[in-house]
Amino acid sequence: MSEEPTTGRPVELRHLRAFLAVADELNITRAAARLRLTQPAVSRTLAALERHLGVRLVDRSTHHLALTPDGVAFRDKAAAAVAAFDEALDPGRLRTWPLRLGHAWSAFGPYTTPLLRTWQERFPGTPLELLRIDDRTAGLTRGEVDAALLRGPVDAPGLVAEVLFTEVRVAAVTADGPLAARTSLELADLANGPVVLNTVSGTTTVDLWPPHARPAATLTVGNTDDWLTAIAAGRGSGVSTASTADLHPHAGVSYVPLDDAPAVPVLLARRDAPGHPALPQLASLAREIVARG
Known part of the structure; x- marks a missing residue:
């Protein structure tokens, strides 16, 4: 019996499990180890599933695997199908995958x-x-x-x-700068100097300020760590939410209430x-x- 299904064969549960393992691990070797199969077997099973569906589920064009848009959509359907099957066999237990x-x-x-x-x-x-x-x-x-x-x-x-x-917004300013001593600030106080913007995951853009009173300059970063580092280094101030002050304390950054910014x-x-x-x-x-x- 051929290990690789032909195009005309129906999709089996093993195809879905193989795809879900690859989707979780984004690595064929780790997916194979998780399934206790060989790497070629997982690759063939995934390829057979893609042929049956007529779409590419995984992008193999880079050094790291990534789900295609079709793969993202199919992952939810495959997970629901596997969950329904497992639930039918053992209806008393909760799902065990994270x-x-x-x-x-x-x-x-x-x-x-x-x-x-x-x-x-x-x-x-x-x-x-x-x-x-x-x-x-x-x-x-x-x-x-x-x-x-x-x-x-x-x-x-x-x-x-x-x-x-x-959540209310707060200003994040350099700990030894003049704004750190204030009991509260307004957006205009930050606009006099550079403002650090986290463009990847943050919520603050220059549109937070009125068109006539936008920051004199901005510095863009890609994550919260770089945002904190730039502010601590005195390269500008920032705006975030109250949770940032609680969960991301930094010796070089002071958080000050921001009176006139809308909640998030x-x-x-x-x-x-x-x-x-x-x-x-x-x-x-x-x-x-x-x-x-």
Whole structure:
């Protein structure tokens, strides 16, 4: 019997499991080890699935594998199908594969630890993995996570989100600079000097300031670490949310209340497609944690 299915054969569960392993690991060797198969067997199974579907699921054109847009969409469908099969065989157990929750910075703010602890208590069979990914959707649109905690409006197509709470904004200024001694600041106070903008995962753009009073200069960075380093080095000031002050303290940065900046919504987002079976429990628990205060 040939190990590689022909185009006319139906898709089997092993094809879906192989694809999901590759989608999770983004590495054929690690996926093969996880499945206890050889690397060529996994590659052939994945190729057979792609031929059957008539689409490319995985981009192999770079040194690192990546899901194509079709692969991202199919991952949710494959995960739902495998979950339904496993549930039918063992309906009493929760899903055992991890639920991946992405964030770009500050996670769930003050509710992060209560969320993780309560989840572990209630759903010990489904690990909740909190993953920081420096991307505007924290890896959600690329299929790297099942859900994401995001801040500010998200315009990416194919996502659905609900607002869980809002956070006030704060100014982040150099710790030994003149603004650090102030009890509060306004946006105009920051516009007199350079402003550091995290264009990859942050929520602040020059549009936060009125057109006639925008910052004199800006410095763009790609993640929260570089944003903090630039401010600590005196290269400019920044704007973030209150959770950043709590979760990202830095010896060279002082956080000062910002009186005239609008609050930022904190969202729980997922793809608008069948996904991990524990997503409804995650949304429900997140709402419960926020309601506790």
